[in-house]
Amino acid sequence: MLILAIDTSAVASAALMSDDAMEGVVGSFSTEDTRTHAEVLAPGIEGLLAEAGVTGADIDAIVVGVGPGPFTGLRSGIATARTLAHVWNKPLYGLMSLDAVALEVAESTEAPAEFLVATDARRKEVYWARYTLTAGQLPKLVDGPHVGFAADLPDLPAYGAGAGLYSDILRADPDFSEEHPDALYLGQFALARLEAGETLLDSTPLYLRESDAQIPGPRKRAL
Amino acid sequence: MNRSQPLVLGIESSCDETGVGIVRGTDLLTNTVSSSMDEHVRFGGVIPEIASRAHLDAFVPTLQAALAEADVKLDEIDAIAVTSGPGLAGALMVGVCAAKALAVATGKPLYAINHLVAHVGVGLLDSRPGGAGDAGPALPENLGALLVSGGHTEILRILSITDDVEMLGSTIDDAAGEAYDKVARILGLGYPGGPAIDRLAREGNAKAIRFPRGLTQPKYMGTAEEPGRHRYDWSFSGLKTAVARCVEQFEARGEAVPVADIAAAFQEAVVDVITSKAVLACREHGITNVLLGGGVAANSRLRQLTEQRCSAAGIRLHVPPLDLCTDNGAMVAALGAQLVMAGIEPSGIGFAPDSSMPVTTVSAPAPQAAQAAAV
Numbered sequence: 001m002l003i004l005a006i007d008t009s010a011v012a013s014a015a016l017m018s019d020d021a022m023e024g025v026v027g028s029f030s031t032e033d034t035r036t037h038a039e040v041l042a043p044g045i046e047g048l049l050a051e052a053g054v055t056g057a058d059i060d061a062i063v064v065g066v067g068p069g070p071f072t073g074l075r076s077g078i079a080t081a082r083t084l085a086h087v088w089n090k091p092l093y094g095l096m097s098l099d100a101v102a103l104e105v106a107e108s109t110e111a112p113a114e115f116l117v118a119t120d121a122r123r124k125e126v127y128w129a130r131y132t133l134t135a136g137q138l139p140k141l142v143d144g145p146h147v148g149f150a151a152d153l154p155d156l157p158a159y160g161a162g163a164g165l166y167s168d169i170l171r172a173d174p175d176f177s178e179e180h181p182d183a184l185y186l187g188q189f190a191l192a193r194l195e196a197g198e199t200l201l202d203s204t205p206l207y208l209r210e211s212d213a214q215i216p217g218p219r220k221r222a223l
Numbered sequence: 224m225n226r227s228q229p230l231v232l233g234i235e236s237s238c239d240e241t242g243v244g245i246v247r248g249t250d251l252l253t254n255t256v257s258s259s260m261d262e263h264v265r266f267g268g269v270i271p272e273i274a275s276r277a278h279l280d281a282f283v284p285t286l287q288a289a290l291a292e293a294d295v296k297l298d299e300i301d302a303i304a305v306t307s308g309p310g311l312a313g314a315l316m317v318g319v320c321a322a323k324a325l326a327v328a329t330g331k332p333l334y335a336i337n338h339l340v341a342h343v344g345v346g347l348l349d350s351r352p353g354g355a356g357d358a359g360p361a362l363p364e365n366l367g368a369l370l371v372s373g374g375h376t377e378i379l380r381i382l383s384i385t386d387d388v389e390m391l392g393s394t395i396d397d398a399a400g401e402a403y404d405k406v407a408r409i410l411g412l413g414y415p416g417g418p419a420i421d422r423l424a425r426e427g428n429a430k431a432i433r434f435p436r437g438l439t440q441p442k443y444m445g446t447a448e449e450p451g452r453h454r455y456d457w458s459f460s461g462l463k464t465a466v467a468r469c470v471e472q473f474e475a476r477g478e479a480v481p482v483a484d485i486a487a488a489f490q491e492a493v494v495d496v497i498t499s500k501a502v503l504a505c506r507e508h509g510i511t512n513v514l515l516g517g518g519v520a521a522n523s524r525l526r527q528l529t530e531q532r533c534s535a536a537g538i539r540l541h542v543p544p545l546d547l548c549t550d551n552g553a554m555v556a557a558l559g560a561q562l563v564m565a566g567i568e569p570s571g572i573g574f575a576p577d578s579s580m581p582v583t584t585v586s587a588p589a590p591q592a593a594q595a596a597a598v
């Protein structure tokens with residue numbers, strides 16, 4: 001099974017994953033910054049396909065991180081994934097983006113039995129979720145995703161760039177304090193869950209916040 | 224690539240319309256539009272985040288509908304064109320990412336197109352009565368374009384639709400359509416403001432009140448020989464404030480607000496200053512044909528006065544059918560086809576959407592050309 005995974009909930013990343021390949025990875029790329037998704041994503045995917053010598057016809061499914069994440073960046077990945085899936089006529093699945101960091105934590109040697117993943121939600125808030133871990137199993141989402149202030153999070157070890165930003169408040173793991181959700185882990189997670197016969201999400205974005213638009217009140221009269 | 228009668232698919236997402244249009248050369252095959260306008264009504268104006276969310280969900284269904292209506296398969300398309308600016312940044316991003324994915328998935332060349340120039344390009348489509356294309360698939364000589372919508376108000380000179388377009392004047396604050404929306408809110412007329420005010424204005428006396436015409440003082444205008452800084456520019460924010468003051472004064476005196484008169488006087492102020500400055504710009508730049516574009520082209524008084532003043536100045540006015548005046552994908556496809564036919568190279572997939580893309584950039588240059596220009 002060959003999967004194209006895309007995540008733009010923080011940085012832009014994409015990965016080609018296959019159960020035939022070593023560690024599942026056929027190829028991957030990710031950007032450093034969080035504001036150039038529209039420029040880099042399509043060329044990145046094109047390069048990935050060319051390097052691996054595969055075409056759309058070879059891909060079995062597309063997986064996209066559905067956030068939470070800053071809206072404009074998040075949409076760039078979902079718009080890309082939906083369009084590719086439509087044109088190639090392939091199944092499209094969504095995965096909660098924080099799951100990517102959770103898997104990365106689970107694969108590290110000192111992973112605790114219960115932990116938080118937090119990413120930057122801007123406006124002094126974080127996107128976060130709580131996971132539990134049993135040896136030899138995929139991390140299990142037990143609460144979230146939510147958006148909120150770091151000070152209001154449960155007192156647990158916290159992983160990801162959102163934890164790093166508020167390391168004065170959270171029990172941030174320094175090794176993970178700059179980690180963003182990456183399509184590489186997202187794709188691995190998806191591959192494992194699809195093979196276990198589990199269902200994934202659809203590609204509906206998890207905005208968690210309203211559009212911020214205010215319905216204007218009645219105009220004040222002069223008298 | 225077929226460069227004589229290219230089959231081009233155009234994508235538009237710069238404001239609240241998700242549009243996909245398909246043309247073959249200058250023949251329009253489909254103009255499919257999905258609008259999120261209804262979702263903005265309760266806010267009294269376009270909310271960018273709501274528009275962006277709607278674009279994401281509307282794109283694939285709109286694409287499917289367009290291909291079905293045109294009876295075209297993606298394989299057959301020669302090129303893809305997408306609005307890359309100007310427009311709302313988050314809204315542009317959705318269309319641009321979708322277009323790039325379409326280009327990656329199909330291997331078709333992609334053109335990143337200027338939205339304003341695309342409004343002019345629509346005039347090149349054949350077999351649509353009233354369009355500039357009624358003279359054949361070529362734009363008339365000495366062409367200008369007056370674009371009036373909720374997002375923009377501009378007067379352009381088009382020397383070549385594919386590579387030589389000049390901005391003569393534009394609004395320095397609100398777009399005309401935005402001013403209509405804000406004034407409609409002040410008058411309690413709902414959204415969108417344009418049709419509501421246009422309707423009510425017919426019952427009012429436009430001469431009952433005189434509202435200011437922005438940027439018409441001599442210091443802004445200068446002379447033909449020594450033009451002032453804003454000779455062909457507009458400003459509508461002062462007008463909006465004047466309407467608010469006027470309403471407040473009636474209320475403060477405990478009098479009924481003459482809503483129809485205010486609507487008529489406001490509309491007259493907008494239309495008067497738009498048409499007089501546009502015609503002035505045309506006369507002083509040898510423009511003898513003007514294409515009217517943008518959603519406010521639907522406004523009856525704007526069309527009437529533009530026709531009147533153009534004909535008095537010996538200028539021929541072209542008004543495309545209204546569904547091609549408002550934002551749509553067909554205009555993007557139409558301009559894309561012109562670029563293909565002119566042998567212009569595609570933009571590639573590395574460009575960034577540009578919310579303030581200048582009209583001098585008709586399409587984003589191909590990567591090699593962009594590199595050469597940067598050296």
Ligand SMILES: [Zn+2]
Pocket residue numbers: 338342372374375517549550
């Ligand atoms: Zn427009």
